[in-house]
Every structure is written in structure tokens, then in C-alpha cells.
Amino acid sequence: MNQLFVTGRSGFVGQHLEAVLPSTDWRLMASAKFDLLDPESLDSALSAECPDAVIHLAGQTFVPEAFRDPQRTYEVNLLGTLNLLQALKRRGFRGTFLYVSSGDVYGRVDESDMPITESLMVKPRNPYAVSKIAAELLCLQWAYTESWRVVIARPFNHIGPGQSETFLVADMARQLIRIKRGQQAPVLNVGDVDVSRDFLDVADVVAAYLLLLEKGKSGEIYNLCSGVERVIRDVINQMAQLAGVEVVLEHDSERFRRAEQRRVVGCSAKIQKETGWEPEAGFSETLLSVLSDWEGREQR
DSSP: OEEEEEESTTSHHHHHHHHHGGGSSEEEOOOOOOOTTOHHHHHHHTSSOOOSEEEEOOSOOOHHHHHHOHHHHHIIIIIHHHHHHHHHHHHTOOSEEEEEOOGGGGOSOOGGGOSBOTTSOOOOOSHHHHHHHHHHHHHHHHHHHSSOEEEEEEEOOEEOTTOOTTSHHHHHHHHHHHHHTTSSOSEEEESOOSOEEOOEEHHHHHHHHHHHHHHOOTTEEEEEOOSOOEEHHHHHHHHHHHHTOOOEEEEOTTTOOOOSOOOOOBOOHHHHHHHOOOOOSOHHHHHHHHHHHHHHHHHO
């Protein structure tokens, strides 16, 4: 059975990945806790065995935090990735390295350039996106100079059970459950809801990562997206209907930051063609799973 080393395994996507691995040919490597900014701790985590593949999920992913502390974001996302690559090299790694970047690297995209493909020039507009592009280039350099297979994934917005309420869909689900229970007035505090985004179920994201380990081409970049454009206002109204509540959307000045990018829709033709991956989760089922998750969380 192939040995898989995963960073960020305790995070949102990491937990979903860990849950499906028992039904695959991958065995998740046990390791001591490590800090990406501490090379010695990485060496310790890799001391027992050398992985056949790595999925690098860990990082500073919250854009507002990246603006607040860009230096820390660069350190974790770029220097932390370098430390991981160097630790793997010291361990004699010769396998597949999947770097998880972000669709946010495309920045502001003209409507004429949609749906967004991997060939579009990146225009990062925040420190988080800059850090991901820098780490992408670092990983690609290793693909060119080391005998490794290095693949880059650019996931767009993904949602599902277990996501932090700092993300919009999870936050809306939390508020809707509170409204349903009479713990909150039937008013949803929202920011700019007249933008569109491309949402993907976290289960489809995990399936894509595993297929990229198997079939992704070294030195290549792959978009992970649904290819469906959804207006946030419509998503919230659909969630409210699924929750069985009527709500009023009220703009919260602290949440309202008019988005520079009004529309987002991606193209995943490349990964579909090269790996056979395609999104399987229905959007309503995804929203129901998020609502159900928050119903359970609010009971605790």
C-alpha cells in the first residue's frame, strides 16, 4: 500500500481526505506534530518512513488575515513550503508532490476571459494570492530540477461539513440554524451578496486530489471547479428554503466590502480530460450537508 504524507490534515479538507483514505490504495502516514517553519520538526515527522506521495494542504488561507499580517502569510505559505521540500529531499523522497494552491491567484478577471482556464495570466490582488503564486513557482522549480513528479492544483471556492464559520456558506448555515431554533431573529447579516462564485463540494475536491496523485502530469497546473456560476444571494435564498425558514437579508457594515471581482466561473476541462474527474455532488445535497452539520454543531 502506498504511503501518503499530508500536511494540514486537521483542517477542513484534511479531515475529509483522511475519512476517505481507508477505501483507497493510500495509507496515511502517522507522524509527530510538526511546524512548517521548524525544519527539525519536519525531519522528525518524516524520520520513521519516506512517503510515496505528499499532499501539501497546510497554510495560512484566510485573506483578511493575510492583509493584517502579510509577513506571516508569506513565511507560512512560501518559506514553509520550501522547508517541507527540503525536508523531503533530505529524506530521499522521489515520489509525487501535490501542491494545493488557489483559484484566488487569478485576481481580477475580465468577463471576456471567463470561464477561467489555467492559461490565463495570474494577477494576484492580495498577499495570500501572492504567497500561493510564489509557492507554485517554487514547487515547479523543483519539478524541473529534481526527479520528482510535482503537480499543482488550483481549487476554487469549496464548501461542505466541518468548514469554519469564517467562510460565507458555513456562516450563513450557522445563522439559519439559529433562526430555525428561535435563537436569532429571522434576519441574516450579510456583506456583498450580488456577486457570483464557483462552488465545489469538498468531497469532489478530495476526489480530484487523489486522481491528480495518480494521473496528474508533472509540472502542470489544474483548476478544480464546478464550472457553474452561482450568485451569492441565490445561494443564501436556496439555503433558507432548504432550512425551512423565511429570512430578510440585512447588510452589515462590518461585513460589507464591495468585491472587486463581481463574477467568477472556472473551467475544469483540463483535469477532466487528463484524469477523468468530474464533479458528482449535487448542489442542493451539498447545502443540506452543511446545514445538517451546523444543526449538529449548534446542539453541542
